[in-house]
Amino acid sequence: MGADWVAGVTRARALRTRCLGAEAAGQVAASRELDDALRYLAATPYRHDVTPGATLAEAQRAISATLLWHLRVLAGWQPATGANAVRALAAGFEISNTEHRLSELLADPRQPGTERLHPPPYRLGALATAWTRLARTRSPSELRTALAASAWGDPGGDSPAAIATGMRVSAAVRLAAAVPDAARWAAARLALLFGREVFVAGRPLPDVTARRAARLLGPRAVGAASYADFRPALPATAGWLLADVGEAADLWRAEARWWDAVERDGRELLRRARFGPQPVVGAAALLSADAWRTRGALELAARGGGSVVWPAEVFRAPG
Template identity: 50%
Template sequence: MGAAWVAGVTRARGMLVRRLGVPGARRIAAAGTLDDALHELATASSYRCPASDAAVPTLQREVTASLLWHLRVLAGWLPRRGVECLRLLASGFEIANIEAHLRRVSGSDVPQPYAMGALSTVWNRLAGVSEPEALRAAVTASPWRDPGDTAASMAVTLRLTAAARTAARIPPAVRWSAGRAALLVARERFVHGRPLPATAVGPAVGLLGPAAARASTYDDFRRSLPATAGWALHGIDDPADLWQAEGRWWRDIEQDGLRLASRARYDMVPVVGAVAVLSADAWRTRAVLELVADDTAPPEDFDALA
């Protein structure tokens, strides 16, 4: 047991105290106005809250940016192995930056990138790239490998690669990563009706097996999944209902994370658990803000998030 692990685990557990949680999210969902909801959010949690006249996507981005900031702070308390774990668990932020940068160099207006700091794998070297071809080459030369030659292939490949890298390096996250891969592939194949990009087949096979990767129907796909991934689609008989599985995936990793974070040990496991809980809390908070801003959303819509 090293002093850095003791400090890092203690810090990670302490960060859970200021999460919103289901009770806090219920209070926000019951707020009369978005302004009231943001006041409650600022009072009850550690999320940064911009002015209530900001667009909902801006408010949601502030929630995820707050999560990233806390992960960067946590990284400062951890030994190198802990920082490597956080870098993998925070890879969604880097993927968002890469995708936005591709749109930026193609001439679109996009938000400012997330500040990755020490949690960057390749982003700190990509920010100055100004051509789409150069961006792909730089990503290909990194641990991300070839992301494909279109925005659509990049979106699928990077996310499956992130899941595969996380499963390979963080044993407690294998089930989460495989479940996430099953959801991604099912949505791509059987909702959007697109074949997997060639660059995404490798990580998909690694997580789901060759039979699932080549399945031609949704039923065959579900039957072919290993147990580590099949749980994510349990009870989802129609691909149109995959959005329900997405919410369940988040709720499951939150419960798993709470169990891991409470383990009486000072190593990677409680840290991974705390990050899972904080990530699920940010997902729920973003969703609740969207519900509050939608005057037509019935109150029972929150039940899908709790």
């Protein structure tokens, strides 16, 4: 790799200091009240967006906003290949924006207080894929059309479930193609998403989304009639995450294991001496895992606090 990677990799390694870390996250989790946790975070790398008095949802969103800012800084120092990798890794922020936009389009303006349900969109900057167009849509069908005309592809429907799942499947497939070092994460995350949607929620994927998922999971897994058939049909790149999850109802336990693998792999990628995309991918992985852990610690603090050993299998909400 040439000299154009030197500044990008140097910045990636420097951003490791922006992680809170497992020990400090444990201190946050042990807080007796949410405000105590927020005051603790005021002296950490998350201090810019986290403020005392915030609700749990506001505080967790502030953690995510800080992560996004760090990823934007990281991408800004990269050559084109590195910036594209960070954009693929940050796709969840555009998905979140799109879900909130769809929620706005479906909201009844006659109902008071609905504006509080729709936070301002994340500021994506150069990490956006199609958000400028998506933000201008005025109906669910127009939103679907805009997605279909973009790199996201047609989600196969304009319902909240179809769009959310379609975008996440698309993000996984594009990440695996654009960032080979993240292909294992993408496939395993997709297996977890597919299992939840099909075998827990009972929502078969639209045909176009199922065909897209089959690129990573294989047609046999995607066509499985039951979770018992699905798990052994997965390729090794995805099956490792669900190897000891015998029942679909226990899929939530794989969430923490996935983040643990991302953090462990990210640390190894960041340690590598070469100048190229691997340390950049590693830095993005470590920052993302740290934000996930910190959001979870805030949830524990909001429940009255508790001790925890990371990774913690206590949060059922998708990351």
